[in-house]
Amino acid sequence: MNTIPTQLFIGTPEILEEKTEFFLQKQFCKEKIKNSSCYCNQCRKIKNRQHESILFISPEKNYSVKDVEIIFEKINLSLDKDQKFFFILEKAQNLNIATANKLLKILEEPPNGYFFILQTNNKNSILPTIISRSHIINFKGQKEINTNHPITSFFYKQNLLSPLDFDKELKALTLSDNQSISLLNEMIHYYSLQIISFYKKNNFGLDIEYNKKVLEFLKNQLKMSPRSGSSKLFWKNIYIKFPKKDLFS
Ligand SMILES: [Zn+2]
Incomplete structure (x- = not known):
């Protein structure tokens, strides 16, 4: 399956979790799954967030340069021909300019086999430099919660x-x-x-x-x-x- 190296998933936290999980299942599951209800060894590891070829990065607040360093450490190791590795960056709206700049090059052209999924609930708060390097998938169906509302x-x-x-x-x-x-x-x-x-x-x-x-x-x-x-x-x-x-x- 051809996979685009960097994707930006937009949706509510619940939808993002569900869609990302299913997307990853489709990458690693050996069965030809049509929905997320498979519980093979691969799928189970994905659901439990214990898959060895997936790394979730979810800092409490803003991303620091230190939070993304692990990506560079990991990416130095080259993968086998058919191997895939996914970085999931949760709340990508919290990537500030410094961390984003550090990532731009590898988001644009990651080494073979490496992929990124950036998640956000609000596309408007994602830096344009990141948007321009990502394939955007907007999971509609639920009202977007605006966490930047002046009051709430x-x-x-x-x-x-x-x-x-x-x-x-x-x-x-x-x-x-x-x-x-x-x-x-x-x-x-x-x-x-x-x-x-x-x-x-x-x-x-x-x-x-x-x-x-x-x-x-x-x-x-x-x-x-x-x-x-x-x-x-x-x-x-x-x-x-x-x-x-x-x-x-
Ligand atoms: Zn499975």
Whole structure:
């Protein structure tokens, strides 16, 4: 099967996980699979993220040069003729200019047998230099969550100690009650997806507990959704009470 060396997958975290898994299964599974429900040895290793020819890179926040160094170490080893190796770069929107520049050359022309899958939930936040080197596959079907929204990004980015900045954004953006409720629902959806993805990765640490706490908090807020015209107060309240990750242990 001919594979394009660098692909950019766009979708929600859940869809990206599913599509990437299936794509990798098609690369390594010896059966002629039509869906992801194969559990042969190869497929099982892929689902468990233990496949020796796949490396996931998923830094907590921004990619550092150190995060991508492993790619260069790995790529120095040449592969056998029919061997394939895949790098999966999660949240490629967090590649900054320095790390991206380091990668551009190998994204454009990786050594034989090496492939890249870059994942993102938001194509607009991917550097143009990366976009121009990637084959883009947009998995539609689900509404994209905009984690850069002027209001909700405060929560997604844990920017919880800047009430004045938050207030400023609230003033700049007149949210209707309906918009507020739909934003809150979007946040609930986001944190649910986070929890699902932690479960899938068998990551049962504090992250999952934190996300559960946020989810519970947001659902409670939804019950008290804004009385007409009190959206600003509603959001200020959420901002003040929103669970803080660094205090959570
Ligand atoms: Zn299989």
